[in-house]
Amino acid sequence: MTNAKRLRRRHARIALREAKRDAREAGRRSRDAEHALKREHYRRAGQGSECDAEWYDNHYTVTYEREDDPLSPIADPMYYPSWRKVISWLGEGERVIDLGCGHGGFARAALGAGISYQLGVDFSEVAIKWAQARNPEYAERFKVHDISKPSVMELVEFDTAVILETLEHLNGDLQVLSNIPEGKRVILSVPSYGGRAHVRYFDTPEGVVARYEQVLSVSQSEAVVVGANGQTLWLLDGVRTNG
Numbered sequence: 001m002t003n004a005k006r007l008r009r010r011h012a013r014i015a016l017r018e019a020k021r022d023a024r025e026a027g028r029r030s031r032d033a034e035h036a037l038k039r040e041h042y043r044r045a046g047q048g049s050e051c052d053a054e055w056y057d058n059h060y061t062v063t064y065e066r067e068d069d070p071l072s073p074i075a076d077p078m079y080y081p082s083w084r085k086v087i088s089w090l091g092e093g094e095r096v097i098d099l100g101c102g103h104g105g106f107a108r109a110a111l112g113a114g115i116s117y118q119l120g121v122d123f124s125e126v127a128i129k130w131a132q133a134r135n136p137e138y139a140e141r142f143k144v145h146d147i148s149k150p151s152v153m154e155l156v157e158f159d160t161a162v163i164l165e166t167l168e169h170l171n172g173d174l175q176v177l178s179n180i181p182e183g184k185r186v187i188l189s190v191p192s193y194g195g196r197a198h199v200r201y202f203d204t205p206e207g208v209v210a211r212y213e214q215v216l217s218v219s220q221s222e223a224v225v226v227g228a229n230g231q232t233l234w235l236l237d238g239v240r241t242n243g
Contacts, residue, residue, distance in 0.1 A: 050171050051197045056124035059197075060103060079165065082224040082233045083109045086162060086187055089220075089237055090115050094185075097121065097158040099147040099176070100166030104131025111138060119156040121145045148172055150179045160185040161240075165233070168198045177215045180240045186216055189224075192232040208234045217241045 083106045090096065093116055101107055101120030104127075110117045120142045122128055132139040145152050147163075148170070161180050167173040168190045180186060190208055191201050202208045205221050212218070216238035224233045 048194065048199065049197070050169065050199055053123045053125070055197070056122075057126040060124060060126040060130060078226045079105065079233070080109065082164070082189055082226060082235060085222060085224055085235060086110075086164065086189070087113045087115060089187060090160065095157060095159045097156055097161050099152070099161055099163045100169075101131055101142065102127050102165070104134040104142065106162070106164055107131060107138070107142070108134050111135060117141065118158050119143065121147055121152055121155065123147070148176055148179075153179055153181060158184070160187060163188040165189055165191070168200055171199055173200075174211075174215055177212065177240065182240050182242065184240045185238070186240055187235070187237050188212070189233045189235050192230075192234065193227070202234055205234050208236055212236060212238070215240065215242075 086106070087110055090110075092114075095116045095118045096110065097118055098107055098110075098120040101122050102124075104120060107117055107120050117138070118141065120128075120131055121144075122131070122142075123144060123146045125144050128142050128144050131142040135142070143155065145155065147166075161184060163176070163186065167176065167188060170176060177186065177188075191198070192203060194201050202211075205223060209218055209221060216236070218236060218238040220237045222235045224235060225231070226233050
């Protein structure tokens, strides 16, 4: 083989290696761009921002299609300790409206404990369908309604408004509480951790009290650890006041 042929072959091998390297780099850039786009979609679609009913319809559809037994009374075991604590705070015959009831997990636990659960309300139609499926004998006690509207307070007579894992999703959390008639009892929970569609979270119970004592006279609070890494739900119990 002549030197010229060897040189051409060497150049061809080098060109092939460079072409493969360029192809790998192009593929990596494409994957990085795709991942960045997905991250941006996640941020825009829920990370740290308030989301609409359609987003929650999709969330509940995707989440509970994956559940082995979504109708289980503790299909969300993470929250069950906080639900038990709330139930322990409620008195016999105390009429409850559940604002932002979601899929009806708390409702099932409360009804099973004999709580006078009057109505669960959520603006997600899919969530309400799950709540009705979980509580078929009480299906009429779940309604699609926007809890930010004052008219929600006219749907049923109640003594206590329970608002669990909901206020952190709302920019207008104080307005929701302000819509509750003065003198009504309010039990709420908010998290110590962020998440999709969380617009806020609280590092300390003092932060929770400082925010919500603007519209509530707080009587008690408690921290309930709900995650293996120390994720905590702050529970607050109070009475609706003018502040």
